[in-house]
Amino acid sequence: MKRIFIHHPLFRLLGPIFSGIVVYLLIILINNNVEQLQEQFLGEELYICIGLSFIILELSRLLLALYTKLLKNISYNTGLLIQVIASLFMCILVVTLVIYFYYTNILGFSPNREELWMFNILFSTVTLTYILLHLSYEYLYKINTEKLKAELILKQIDEEDFIQFREGINSELLFDSFEALIVLIRKQENKFDDLIEHLATTYRYILTRKKQQLVVIEDEIVALDHLIGLFNYLPFRNIILQNKIESSFLFVPGCLLKIVESIMRSTISSNDSPLTISLSETDDYLNIEYHHNDTINRSFNSNDLEDIKQVYRIYALNNILLEENEQTRLLSIPKLQIKS
Numbered sequence: 001m002k003r004i005f006i007h008h009p010l011f012r013l014l015g016p017i018f019s020g021i022v023v024y025l026l027i028i029l030i031n032n033n034v035e036q037l038q039e040q041f042l043g044e045e046l047y048i049c050i051g052l053s054f055i056i057l058e059l060s061r062l063l064l065a066l067y068t069k070l071l072k073n074i075s076y077n078t079g080l081l082i083q084v085i086a087s088l089f090m091c092i093l094v095v096t097l098v099i100y101f102y103y104t105n106i107l108g109f110s111p112n113r114e115e116l117w118m119f120n121i122l123f124s125t126v127t128l129t130y131i132l133l134h135l136s137y138e139y140l141y142k143i144n145t146e147k148l149k150a151e152l153i154l155k156q157i158d159e160e161d162f163i164q165f166r167e168g169i170n171s172e173l174l175f176d177s178f179e180a181l182i183v184l185i186r187k188q189e190n191k192f193d194d195l196i197e198h199l200a201t202t203y204r205y206i207l208t209r210k211k212q213q214l215v216v217i218e219d220e221i222v223a224l225d226h227l228i229g230l231f232n233y234l235p236f237r238n239i240i241l242q243n244k245i246e247s248s249f250l251f252v253p254g255c256l257l258k259i260v261e262s263i264m265r266s267t268i269s270s271n272d273s274p275l276t277i278s279l280s281e282t283d284d285y286l287n288i289e290y291h292h293n294d295t296i297n298r299s300f301n302s303n304d305l306e307d308i309k310q311v312y313r314i315y316a317l318n319n320i321l322l323e324e325n326e327q328t329r330l331l332s333i334p335k336l337q338i339k340s
Helices: 009-030 034-039 044-070 076-107 113-168 171-187 189-209 217-231 255-265 302-315
Strands: 239-243 275-281 285-291 321-324 328-334
Touching: 009 044, 009 113, 044 076, 044 113, 076 113, 113 302, 171 189, 189 217, 217 239, 217 255, 255 275, 255 285, 255 302, 255 328, 302 328
Parallel strands: 239 275
Antiparallel strands: 275 285, 285 328, 321 328
16 A cells, blocks of 8 residues: 555644544533633643544554455455444444543543543544545545556557657668669669559558558568568568468557568678578467578667567567577567457
């Protein structure tokens, strides 16, 4: 339980003083004895009320802590009813014993029934007020926690949208494609239309899917084919995609394109030694496997996956896995399914 003001030492010190004074004033007003208030305010009756109020509040505080531990497996309404009844019972028991002891040992006579009822009602009100303060904090804490969770979800969605927007404007790929267009215009005009088609299809997919949270894997692989076709027009690029996926599942749009692009940019490839990327699947993961041959100034590592990991924390319980041996590198991405 979070620490609240009723557990603060200053409240525990000043609360009984304030409540004891209020109870003392109410007793005087009920007994219609205002002259005693004018003559002697700081009497022993006031100290008795303050001391009794201190005992009641501390007892209520201990009982609340005890209820929090013992009533975990009980429904909220039942636990609240038990808490109120037990607190009032202990309050009445303590007040009756203290007042009876004060009357018989200090004043020299026994209290009558009306006086006991008056003290018990007033201090029971103090106990109920203390319980209400605790319940109001619990309710306020619950409401604020739900609001914070909702704000956190909205923040994660906004971050995901920003990541997808940033990945959609891939300036490095765009400039590389323009340079390839310039070369094809001068030397191979028959391949110019194919490059334009790959470029347009890739960016159309990225820009139109950025408003969608999830897409089916088939759409992502179609866009990946166009991206690989686009890269194969660039100098010293020869990429082969082996698709062994047979089932259908959901995928975060653009993540597969980003991963494959990072692989292609961090791997040495040529026309004689193509880069083969294999897509396979298990029950829970989509596997991306290839023979790694990292470039001098860049290698594929977990830092390239930070944005994707952040997005997948919203949708999946499993983590993205990266395994590597001497020849191959295996990247496993959780499959996503909609559960009713």
